[in-house]
Amino acid sequence: MTDAPETLPILDFRRFDGTAEERRLFLADLRDAARGPGFFYLTGHGIPQELIDDILRLSRRFFDLPEADKLAIEMVHSPHFRGYNRAGFEHTRGKPDWREQIDIGSEKIARPTDPAAPPWRRLQGPNQWPAALPELQPSALRYLNEITRLGIRVLQAFALALGQDADVFEPIYTPKPNQLLKIVRYPGREKAAGDQGVGAHKDSGFLTLLLQDVQGGLQVEGARGWIDAPPIPGTFVVNIGEILELASNGYLRANVHRVVSPPAGTDRLSVPFFLGAQLDAEVPQLALSPELAAGARGLTQDPLNPLFREVGRNYLKSRLRSHPDVARRHHPDLVDATKAAEPASAY
Template identity: 65%
Template sequence: MARIVPVLDLSRLEQGASEQRTFLFDLRTAARDVGFFYLTGHGISALDIAEVLDASRRFFALPEADKLAIEMVKSPQFRGYTRAGGELTRGRADWREQLDIGVERQAIPQGPGVPAWTRLQGPNQWPAALPELKLALLAWQNKATAVAIRLLEAFALSLDQAEDAFDPIYRGSPNHRMKIVRYPGRNATGGDQGVGAHKDGGFLTLLLQDENKGLQVEYDGSWVNVDPIPDTLVVNIGELLELASNGYLRATVHRVVTPPAGVERISVPFFFSARLDATIPLLALPEELAAEARGPASDPDNPLFSNVGANVLKSRLRSHPDVARRHYADLFEKGAALAHGAAQIE
């Protein structure tokens, strides 16, 4: 039986013009037909992979008090630790504990007329009990960023655009974000929803999995397992590429199922996105591709905004209502509904 989620080798880009053309076709086809693929030839070593997984396990092994010292609710930037069940997808609890980090930058001063999404920029929270974690995760962030930029350039070429077509909206201050995640076994959860069905909101997601299963992608009306393959990254496109390609590329719904009793699963997702102040352009696709563009998927309960900051903030407010209540109460006082409050969010 043919593998539904294909395996693509990024090093084919450097193997001559003919192999590059074939790779770009395979890349575009995988992103359009499935929306997910395994990536080899990415240049990140097995040692680097082992180190970030080990650092993640050491963080989750800390006493709960050490983790709660950097609980996300303390951060207007939605950075920090979340207990299992503390994040929501479509209103239901996700049974995973996690640490969110983003780009280390200074917070933007607030005042009248400053868009609410500017509060998303700022520092991370790091555990005092595990100082080496900062170095490990920022190093992984740098490695994943390099892979994501190379892939984004390849996607531009695959759509018959200039290689640097996306540069103006991410160069200088891209808004990438990552998590380290632990999914406890089913005996330690309130349900089987590791993460509920959703799409990702950025350009690209690069996911590192340990050896345990759980990730599933929606394909042709069914759920397909995306089981771990050693030394690969799992890549999926996000809603920004869907918007930019007018729906030629489609962000795909996926979920994570809680592991069996007595098993824990560690994953490290990296989300590469545009600058928060960017507006996503609509690419001028060649005629044959434009004819197949279906327009971005429309969900009236979760509209897509072309303004990146508004899109990111909408997603964060929905996922972490405790942070929303503490740091964004003014939006709700003005009557800004999460689904329809674009004016206040922007």
């Protein structure tokens, strides 16, 4: 007999707001999920289904636009790494990812150029929105606000699961966390053409909340190989980012994952949200209880993806590596600093 394939746990977030005993058991399950695959499905999350349906509907409408309308907001026009990318224009570990996508963040005014300022200050700026689909902007920003609120509550649950105050991370994400929303389409293709929808990587923020449509493709690195994470209606897939690994000295560990391209004749839509700390923050190391500290595994040592406690430095590293065309056009003075290491983290 063969072992059954590994699967990801499913956690009901309503238990977090239940009785004291329900919360205690939920936090224990959360800790186990985070210590195991580092990924889980979250149900009972409270995001309205009509908002979820709306963002998926508008995502499909955007990708159905003529190419000229999409290229009008191509990311290469934005020094802040916002806007549209054609398939093959984002890279993970030096290889092109076969997906088209829009990157959206919080709407902010671009800072004046200051050569003496930290380079990550250049990341602040406005989004690019498609003139051919004006409905996308209000819907995406509403979704961004709602998913950010949920992400912060999940982050508070992680803090409690680590024996900390719920708001222990508040100093590094207030007054507003770093937000990145991607609206992604993976075109189907023949296996002979390659299957890298997104190459194997880790996420750099606190955590990621992923909305999937109906087509699978996400895979998580497990003890016995890749674990499939097919879509489950009414759920988000949640995973840990490098900030939580840094803060917990590896008690929580950001896990490797990838997306395999769907078969030819199909495609896959997904909307991942990445919750990060403020770019001017430094990630603290939490004082864990002796019991939890004994289980801390230390930080991942990957020479191709060094971890920095300076949030802006860590995030800028990922942006420059993932989007070499934007880096060359808008930040040529920073490109040389990243040549020594191959691209690693996609976010």
